[in-house]
Amino acid sequence: MPVRYLVVRDHVGQRLDNFLIRELRPVPKRRIMQMIRRGEVRVNAKRARVGLRLAEGDRIRIPPIVREEPPTKHIRDSLRNHIQECVIYEDERMIVVNKPAGLAVHAGGSIQVGLIDIVRSLYEADRIELAHRIDKGTSGCVVMARTRVALLELHHAFNQKLVEKHYDAIVHGQWPNDKQMVDLAISRYTMPNGERRAEINVLGRKALTKFSIKSRCSTATWLDAVPVTGRTHQIRVHAASVGHFVLGDSKYSTASNPIKISRLMLHATSIAIDNGPTIHAPVDESFNECWGRLCEVG
Known part of the structure; x- marks a missing residue:
């Protein structure tokens, strides 16, 4: 039929x-x-x-068409429960999750399960879609749309720069007091192994990040970073370009970390969409614990 x-x-x-x-x-x-x-x-x-x-x-x-059912993705109960606890906001249009570091937003390649799969499972709704993405190593706010209309509205807000995002970043060394903005164009390229990277390139796309100092110790600086544009790895590339790479960043670091660090020290702390409420995602214990150890070193 x-x-x-x-x-x-x-x-x-x-x-x-x-x-x-x-x-x-x-x-x-x-x-x-x-x-x-x-x-x-x-x-x-x-x-x-x-x-x-x-x-x-x-x-x-x-016409009639044979469809093979895709294999069911196995999601551990412990992971589902953890992500359920990470939901920090929801309404009829969207869901916002405080994503843990190390969890990809979607599956692909060797990654069998992504955040979007877990949220769809929790809400029993296959139509939930990612409104944007953050890197696997980055923790914090991830917005998902519950309907296609909401997805289009959210995409419009992101494209028209009606979204304000703040990130917490712990970077190597003493960030200069007068460096409050990095305005350097960024281009993307692909490594031979298929890995995506970004670099400063005058022929690239305009990229602007605002930085302000929240705290500092002798070996590192805790920053508030606001990406005015949304380029691939923008905060990481801009921080590294002025000699202060994000700690735990194996892609763009130019020196060893002052202490052993198990994660990328970058967290999407808050997001406000089109004059809506500001949604806050607190940093997790690993972030605070790392800062404490850095301060003990110096």
């Missing part, structure tokens, strides 16, 4: 191909594009283009 869909408000404006890729998981994207181009997919009983924008009430018909 053919499969039929009725487009509801959440999917208004979405491209037909993206809608079907999402709905028909895990059918390969290549197969879906073939069906559309061959006229096997009908919208309101007519052939449709790949890039057709859906309207409310559109009726989509696709």
Whole structure:
């Protein structure tokens, strides 16, 4: 039997191909594009283009297709319970989690389970999507949208710079008092092993980070960092560019850490979206414990 869909408000404006890729998981994207181009997919009983924008009430018909159920991701109860305790804000549009350091936001490669998989499991809602990303090693605020409409609104807020984010960063050495802003363009590149990195490059994209000192000891400085733009690894690259790499950063460090450090000392502390409430994510014990040991050293 053919499969039929009725487009509801959440999917208004979405491209037909993206809608079907999402709905028909895990059918390969290549197969879906073939069906559309061959006229096997009908919208309101007519052939449709790949890039057709859906309207409310559109009726989509696709031919019978065999879908293998994706393997169930095994999520430990202890991890689910821990992430449930890390939920720091939720409303009808979004969920905000204080992500632990070391947990990727999504699965991929050798990573079997990401934060998004755990949150979808907790809420029994596959349609929850990441509104943005932070690095695996970074802890703190991660925002997820509960509906496609909310996702589009959140993406708009991020793209229009209507989001203010603050990070706590512990960096190597004595940060200079007069260095309150780093305005250096950043470009991305890929290592031969597929690892993504970023570097200062005058031909790159504009990148601006504001820094202020919260505390200091002889070997390190605790900073508040505000990324005005949102480039890959921006805070880490900008801190390293002035000789004060984030402690625990194996990608961009230029010297050894003054003490043994098991994590990247970067935490997404707060986020405020489009004049909404400021959502705070407290640093965890490992962050405070590391600062205490640094102060004992000097």
